[in-house]
Amino acid sequence: MHRFAKPSVFLKLTAPILPWLAGATAILIAAGLYFALFASPIDYQQGDTVRIMYLHVPSAWMGLFCYVGMAICGAMSLIWKHPLADICARATAPIGATFTALCLITGSLWGEPMWGTWWVWDARLTSMLILLFLYLGYIALVNAFDDPDRGSKAGSALALVGAVNVPIVKFSVDWWNTLHQPASIVRMDGPAVDPSMQLPLALMILGFTGYYFVVLILRVRLELNERRIRALHLSGMFDDNAQDAEPYDPGHNAETSQ
Amino acid sequence: MSEFFSMGGYGSYIWSSYGVTAIAMIVLLLATLRGLRNSRRELDQLETVLHTKRQRRNRKSRKAT
Amino acid sequence: MNGFTAILRRDLQLAMRQGADSVMVVAFFIVTTTLFPFGVGPEANIxxxxxxxxxxxxxxxxAMLSLERVFQTDYEDGTLELLTLSPVSLEVVVLxxxxxxxxxxxxxLIVAAPLMAVMLNMDTDGFVVLMIAMLLGTPALSLIGAIGAALILGARRGGVLVSxxxxxLYIPILIFGAGAVEAALLGMSATAQLQIMGAILLLALAAxxxxxxxxxxxxxx
Structure with a gap:
């Protein structure tokens, strides 16, 4: 039971941060939306469709960011064997998968009016699709075990192995670039996006990152609660004849401890 | 106003991408919050059961002495 | 090294005795390849x-089909537990x-591939490169697949999961393997693709x- 004493530190640390983080995220996304939809110029080539970029690029960023986060969590779980690292990786996966899917969907909705096709087998699109497969594989693996601890550990190992793919996604644009525009945000000679477009883009990226951390904290709490429930059920204290069971120490409930 | 919604003729693409993104992010958040509420409720129930059980046992052991 | 040869000999003997595994894999390969002409039509140039x-x-x-069994039987009958306790390091056992x-x-598969290449009307220019590419690619498939096979031990629905x-993770090998053959068919040098496949193999072997x-x-x- 006391194996989960450490995670309660997590709850104490995050409880005061969470409302501020949620508020900042809401403000950032609202401001980002205002600039993205009203107060930004249209692109001279792409017209209004450039407004999709303010969703597409942050989603792609989040998809990669979450995967790197999972790989780092996997490395930490490998080195320090801290259960929280596994839980964080596990809580990150659905968020990353959602953003990767959103990146593909918004990219598709941008590609149809601009290139005249919903999908091209371009290097970056394809790598993003592979990233989505990696997320789905991770989620399937983590949930395939009766013991969630075993699932999380296997998942951490898989995240590390799959992390080899993330640099391929990043640099594949230099290997084969066909219909897709060359990477224009992260370039060695500075961003090529017009300054008036950088502000909404930066706001949305920050807002999405904030959203990730808010949902991450909530999902880690959810995981901790579920582990606690499972530990209670397995402890045998709910059997009527288990009189000698180890006394249960309350106060680790993720929500009541606030 | 309608000019704003038509987005230079690309309104359907732009609004559907904003819509899909909003729905996905809200659904993920709500699903997490709901799961959290359910897990908290179950945990509270378990702890009350445990609490009453412990009290009963304490009373019993006091009677025995 | 002794441990390595002992494991290798034991697994090969088991495979020989049960026999069916290699035959099944090749049969699966041939049947799958045969399905494509039914799907796209029998035109030779396509x-x-x-x-x-x-x-x-x-x-x-x-190659993936047989992955599940690499560790599964040893895991179920407890051999794997004994192997982890043995003085031979587990990495050597895995290798x-x-x-x-x-x-x-x-x-x-490498032996069967030219046969299917003939049936699919592939130009003979590509045969040698196909064989070399498969010689470099298939060991990498086994090496990478073993990770998946080990991860799913004890999981529900292991077979679907491993795929x-x-x-x-197999996609780079597919890209460069097919790319090498295509380059050779176009009369270009496939050295670059084969070198990348060699690099992938070495990386996989090391990691x-x-x-x-x-x-x-x-x-x-």
Whole structure:
């Protein structure tokens, strides 16, 4: 039971941060939306469709960011064997998968009016699709075990192995670039996006990152609660004849401890 | 106003991408919050059961002495 | 090294005795490849165009088919537990089992591939490169696949799961394997693709035994 004493530190640390983080995220996304939809110029080539970029690029960023986060969590779980690292990786996966899917969907909705096709087998699109497969594989693996601890550990190992793919996604644009525009945000000679477009883009990226951390904290709490429930059920204290069971120490409930 | 919604003729693409993104992010958040509420409720129930059980046992052991 | 040869000999003997594994893999490979002409039609030039990709995809699937069994039987009957306790390091055990897996599945596929290339009307220019590419690619498939096979030990629905885990990781091998053959068919040099495949193989050889052994230790906990 006391194996989960450490995670309660997590709850104490995050409880005061969470409302501020949620508020900042809401403000950032609202401001980002205002600039993205009203107060930004249209692109001279792409017209209004450039407004999709303010969703597409942050989603792609989040998809990669979450995967790197999972790989780092996997490395930490490998080195320090801290259960929280596994839980964080596990809580990150659905968020990353959602953003990767959103990146593909918004990219598709941008590609149809601009290139005249919903999908091209371009290097970056394809790598993003592979990233989505990696997320789905991770989620399937983590949930395939009766013991969630075993699932999380296997998942951490898989995240590390799959992390080899993330640099391929990043640099594949230099290997084969066909219909897709060359990477224009992260370039060695500075961003090529017009300054008036950088502000909404930066706001949305920050807002999405904030959203990730808010949902991450909530999902880690959810995981901790579920582990606690499972530990209670397995402890045998709910059997009527288990009189000698180890006394249960309350106060680790993720929500009541606030 | 309608000019704003038509987005230079690309309104359907732009609004559907904003819509899909909003729905996905809200659904993920709500699903997490709901799961959290359910897990908290179950945990509270378990702890009350445990609490009453412990009290009963304490009373019993006091009677025995 | 002794431990390595002992594991290798044991696994090969088991495969010989049960026999069916290699035959099944090759049969699966041939049947899958045969399905494509039914799907795209029997026109010779279309088949020749897609031959290298079809052969690679079928080989990938066939190699994956037998992955689940690499560690599963040893895990179930407790042999794996004894192997983890033995003085031989687990990485060496893994390497022995992977080599055995490659000899029983990868090698037969390489032998069967030219046959299917002929049936798919592939130009003879590509044959040598196809064989070299498969010689470099299939060991990497076994090495990478072993990680997946070790991760799913004890999981529900392991067989489907291993394909979901491993297939995305196979994509670079598919790209460069098919690319090498295509380059050769166009009369260009396939050296670059083959060198990249060699690099992938060396990287996999250096890194995957540790990952697989780590996954096995997790499964044994």
């Amino acid at each position: 088949l020749a165009r897609i031959a290298s990709g079809v052969i690679w995809v079928s080989a990938l699937l066939a 022995g089992k992977v080599v055995a897996h490659w000899l029983t599945t990868g090698l037969p 979901l885990l491993v297939l995305p 995957t035994p540790f990952a697989t052994a780590h996954a096995l230790r997790q499964a044994m906990e």
